[in-house]
Amino acid sequence: xxxxxxxxxxxxxxxxxxxxxxxxxxxxxxxxxxxxxxxxxxxxxxxxxxxxxxxxxxxxxxxxxxxxxxxxxxxxxxxxxxxxxxxxxxxxxxxxxxxxxxxxxxxxxxxxxxxxxxxxxxxxxxxxxxxxxxxxxxxxxxxxxxxxxxxxxxxxxxxxxxxxxxxxxxxxxxxxxxxxxxxxxxxxxxxxxxxxxxxxxxxxxxxxxxxxxxxxxxxxxxxxxxxxxxxxxxxxxxxxxxxxxxxxxxxxxxxxxxxxxxxxxxxxxxxxxxxxxxxxxxxxxxxxxxxxxxxxxxxxxxxxxxxxxxxxxxxx
Numbered sequence: 001x002x003x004x005x006x007x008x009x010x011x012x013x014x015x016x017x018x019x020x021x022x023x024x025x026x027x028x029x030x031x032x033x034x035x036x037x038x039x040x041x042x043x044x045x046x047x048x049x050x051x052x053x054x055x056x057x058x059x060x061x062x063x064x065x066x067x068x069x070x071x072x073x074x075x076x077x078x079x080x081x082x083x084x085x086x087x088x089x090x091x092x093x094x095x096x097x098x099x100x101x102x103x104x105x106x107x108x109x110x111x112x113x114x115x116x117x118x119x120x121x122x123x124x125x126x127x128x129x130x131x132x133x134x135x136x137x138x139x140x141x142x143x144x145x146x147x148x149x150x151x152x153x154x155x156x157x158x159x160x161x162x163x164x165x166x167x168x169x170x171x172x173x174x175x176x177x178x179x180x181x182x183x184x185x186x187x188x189x190x191x192x193x194x195x196x197x198x199x200x201x202x203x204x205x206x207x208x209x210x211x212x213x214x215x216x217x218x219x220x221x222x223x224x225x226x227x228x229x230x231x232x233x234x235x236x237x238x239x240x241x242x243x244x245x246x247x248x249x250x251x252x253x254x255x256x257x258x259x260x261x262x263x264x265x266x267x268x269x270x271x272x273x274x275x276x277x278x279x280x281x282x283x284x285x286x287x288x289x290x291x292x293x294x295x296x297x298x299x300x301x302x303x304x305x306x307x308x309x310x311x312x313x314x315x316x
Contacts, residue, residue: 022034023284043153046086046160049098053166056174058142062098064165068151069095069116091155096148097201098163102301104141116147120207122198123166125216137197137212139233143168145290172237174230174251175283176218179291182226189254191215194247196236211239213242228289237271237280251284251303265301281306 046173051060060082068076071093076259079102080086095116101108112118139316144165153159172192180183198207218228241247253265269282285302 013222014040039156041091041155042087042088043091043155044086044158045151046084046158046256047096047098048160048162050083050162053144053164055142055167055171059169061103061144061255063100063102063177064098065101066098067113067116067119067195068095075114080169089153091153093125094148095200097145098147098152098165099143099145099201100165101143104143106141106286107138108140108143117201117202119202119261121145121235122196122207123212123214131293135197135210137195137210137214139214139216139310140169140235142233147202167202168201169235170235171279172215172232172234172295173281174218174228174232175281176228176230176253176286176290177284178226178286180288180300181296182288184258184290184296185226185255185288186258187256188218188220188228189215190218190230190232190248191252192232192234192237193252194237194239196239199235206236206239211241216219251282253286253300255286255296255298257288259296261296263296263298265298265300267303269303269305271305 006184021024028299032038034091042196047066049064050161054060062082063079064082066078066087068078068087068223070076070090076089078085083304095117097116099121099150101110101121107124109122109124111122121140122142123137126138139241145165148161148163151159151161166181174190174192176188176190193213194211195214196206197210197212200207203243214232214234216232218230221227221229229238237249239247243286248268250266252267253267254262267284271282272281278296283304284300286298288296288298290296
């Protein structure tokens, strides 16, 4: 005969244990931990460059440096390809400065870039000319800059702004026409004095204190005897000297002759610089006469400055 199995009733204690295990299992299966997602307090900024102010004959820079100055003292710098670009920033108010600093770094230095209001660019010194109290500088490269003082970034928002960079340098074009024994001139060097060595980026004001000198090499025209032309880039031509007075602008010419002789000429010129002037033309008429002793006499007989189509003739 088969064995009959006996199932007795569970005691109270056994029921309690089973209930406890069941409740624990139910709790474990129903309580799933979920992370609370908090969106960051930041927004998106889209910036464009509009090159309507490119200097005639110039090229648009390949890259631009963009500085974001936060009202809380933060600073973020981006180097971007020319054109539209986007960046994510913490919410808040910003000032923005942009410039093609990498393209001109061989001739221009930058100081106080951590401070929007005090940042400035300066022409690097021309060490081979450093002597006495004169301060010689290199020609700055074609520096472009633009800034914003009121960029506000809101949480989960996108703001778009457009920069219109403008040139921070001026081009002085020098035209020298030799008369008389012009064919005896073999080479001409030139320098311009009283130029501004630096410019404040936020305001485009010239940095006072050191009126400087820069050199350039006139080239002989292939179409006209005795006619030389040159151009020189400067931040400005209305620099102030250490006393605060506006320094004089002069053109210095070094003239070499075919008998190995040479002569230095210096002529003061008056340039009224306007904020929108990109090119300033200076024309010099120089008379050269061979002497009976085989030497030469050269003198400036006339000069004039042409700016924005307006001629200023300052000599009889």
